[in-house]
Amino acid sequence: MSDDDFTVQSGTGHSAGFADGLDVLLIDGRLGPAASGATFATSNPATEEVLGVAADATAADMDAAITAARAAFDEGSWAGDRAFRARCLRQLRDALVAHGDEMRALTTAEVGAPAFLTAGPQYDFPVEDLGYYADLTEDYEGWVQDLGEKETFGIRSRRTLHREPAGVVAAITPWNFPHQIQIAKVGPALAAGCTVVLKPAPDTPWCASSLARIVATETDIPAGVFNVVTSSDHQLGAMLSRDPRVDIVSFTGSTSTGRSVMRDASEHLTKVFLELGGKSAFVVLDDADLSAAASLAAFSACTHAGQGCAITTRLLVPRHLHDEVVEIAAATMGALAAGDPTDPGTICGPVISERQRDRILGYLDLAIEEGGSFAVGGGRSERFDKGWFIDPTLVVGLDNSARVAQEEIFGPVLTVIDYDGDDEAVSIANDSPYGLSGAVCSGDEERALAVAARIRTGTMGVNGGIWYSADVPFGGYKQSGIGREMGVSGFEEYLESKSIAVAR
Numbered sequence: 001m002s003d004d005d006f007t008v009q010s011g012t013g014h015s016a017g018f019a020d021g022l023d024v025l026l027i028d029g030r031l032g033p034a035a036s037g038a039t040f041a042t043s044n045p046a047t048e049e050v051l052g053v054a055a056d057a058t059a060a061d062m063d064a065a066i067t068a069a070r071a072a073f074d075e076g077s078w079a080g081d082r083a084f085r086a087r088c089l090r091q092l093r094d095a096l097v098a099h100g101d102e103m104r105a106l107t108t109a110e111v112g113a114p115a116f117l118t119a120g121p122q123y124d125f126p127v128e129d130l131g132y133y134a135d136l137t138e139d140y141e142g143w144v145q146d147l148g149e150k151e152t153f154g155i156r157s158r159r160t161l162h163r164e165p166a167g168v169v170a171a172i173t174p175w176n177f178p179h180q181i182q183i184a185k186v187g188p189a190l191a192a193g194c195t196v197v198l199k200p201a202p203d204t205p206w207c208a209s210s211l212a213r214i215v216a217t218e219t220d221i222p223a224g225v226f227n228v229v230t231s232s233d234h235q236l237g238a239m240l241s242r243d244p245r246v247d248i249v250s251f252t253g254s255t256s257t258g259r260s261v262m263r264d265a266s267e268h269l270t271k272v273f274l275e276l277g278g279k280s281a282f283v284v285l286d287d288a289d290l291s292a293a294a295s296l297a298a299f300s301a302c303t304h305a306g307q308g309c310a311i312t313t314r315l316l317v318p319r320h321l322h323d324e325v326v327e328i329a330a331a332t333m334g335a336l337a338a339g340d341p342t343d344p345g346t347i348c349g350p351v352i353s354e355r356q357r358d359r360i361l362g363y364l365d366l367a368i369e370e371g372g373s374f375a376v377g378g379g380r381s382e383r384f385d386k387g388w389f390i391d392p393t394l395v396v397g398l399d400n401s402a403r404v405a406q407e408e409i410f411g412p413v414l415t416v417i418d419y420d421g422d423d424e425a426v427s428i429a430n431d432s433p434y435g436l437s438g439a440v441c442s443g444d445e446e447r448a449l450a451v452a453a454r455i456r457t458g459t460m461g462v463n464g465g466i467w468y469s470a471d472v473p474f475g476g477y478k479q480s481g482i483g484r485e486m487g488v489s490g491f492e493e494y495l496e497s498k499s500i501a502v503a504r
């Protein structure tokens with residue numbers, strides 16, 4: 001592959017060479033079209049322009065990918081060669097770093113991700129995280145654990161616990177943070193010694209096929225170890241969940257699809273790992289720096305147009321401070337109006353698609369029907385003739401029982417909910433089917449930590465603390481998921497354990 005083949009302009013346009021190179025699947029080490037030759041379009045959500053096409057796989061391609069991953073696991077040396085795996089992961093990280101400019105531009109063009117985020121969790125952070133997974137392969141202390149000797153029924157045994165790669169991993173991913181989510185699955189799965197079939201969301205196929213290309217052309221990762229199957233058909237995901245040759249389904253997406261994955265996987269009792277939706281609370285305690293807390297909550301709700309599962313979308317404020325907090329949050333959201341994602345100053349870009357835009361507008365209508373009003377925003381952005389832009393919106397006048405406060409909207413919409421006293425704040429924060437993330441701000445760190453401890457959620461930021469890091473487990477309570485991604489716990493999701501007892 002030449003550099004010319006891999007160029008995307010930093011604006012919203014693209015070069016023909018780049019588009020030509022990404023209409024491929026990666027199956028058993030070979031980059032090629034779908035068996036049927038079919039393709040589907042991928043578009044720029046900021047301009048509605050078609051960027052190009054991706055290979056549109058069907059069941060035959062998926063079957064071939066699973067066959068390849070199974071054979072690479074059962075017959076290849078990947079699962080047993082840690083040093084080689086670590087080397088390949090570092091090679092992949094270095095190649096992704098080298099292609100940073102093109103990949104960041106691609107991500108902004110295909111995902112609508114604001115450019116500033118591509119220097120963070122939309123690209124640079126996950127690429128760097130591959131180094132952490134490579135280190136884990138070498139340094140993980142749990143590969144073999146001595147459990148000591150014990151006498152049972154008169155037989156003295158020496159017991160050891162062995163951790164082994166779990167097998168073939170089906171990685172099914174959404175469109176909102178494609179690189180982050182792909183790498184948070186593929187990195188630890190490959191580090192653990194598993195083989196992978198990645199099925200990305202139909203909205204962002206190039207974020208996966210570009211990874212496929214780099215793996216195939218610039219790393220020594222053996223044929224069959226990493227396969228990528230892009231498709232416009234969601235049912236190819238279901239095919240992975242139902243296939244007995246798959247050992248783990250590692251899924252990130254909506255809670256309703258997660259349920260379906262779990263049902264399908266139950267047929268063969270395949271292990272599922274689920275990262276699902278959220279409706280997280282940002283709790284402002286009455287002794288907090290109101291300006292800092294309200295601005296942070298507003299900023300976070302606008303980031304990537306609110307298309308983050310862990311974004312705090314309910315702003316819990318002490319009733320007597322409601323007006324003050326709303327004024328600050330509304331001013332911040334007004335200043336963060338939706339903008340061109342290629343502009344380095346943009347925080348809130350477009351949402352991914354017309355369908356998603358209309359879904360969000362439906363929730364804004366619902367907010368009014370439920371008796372709420374808007375302190376700022378409330379509809380489509382007037383600044384753009386094209387693209388799927390929504391103005392950051394602050395909803396007031398509702399309580400936590402409103403559907404707008406209970407359901408995941410996945411847009412730049414923050415709902416203010418009043419409370420009286422810390423106990424009620426905790427109770428409202430926990431009154432949600434979800435439990436993915438949250439935040440609390442207070443002038444008294446101990447008080448904030450006490451509130452954080454009582455909220456049933458997988459991550460909490462206290463006074464602006466940022467938990468995102470390769471070594472920090474991420475995942476949800478309740479209907480936000482099962483299991484933890486990233487960190488040692490995330491790595492261990494891809495391992496089986498075997499206990500061996502040897503008579504002395």
Ligand code: NAD
Pocket residue numbers: 172173174175176177181199200201202233234235236237238239241252253254255257258260261275276277278308309408410436476480481
């Ligand atoms: P989605 O559930 O519609 O799709 C996710 C993936 O599942 C896609 O690849 C899709 O093709 C595939 N899929 C669809 N139907 C399937 C089926 N029956 N069986 C198997 N796979 C199937 O989600 P989305 O709209 O792409 O993403 C948005 C959702 O993802 C939001 O709800 C968001 O909260 C969630 N999300 C969660 C996390 C997390 O870590 N908890 C992270 C990002 C996004």
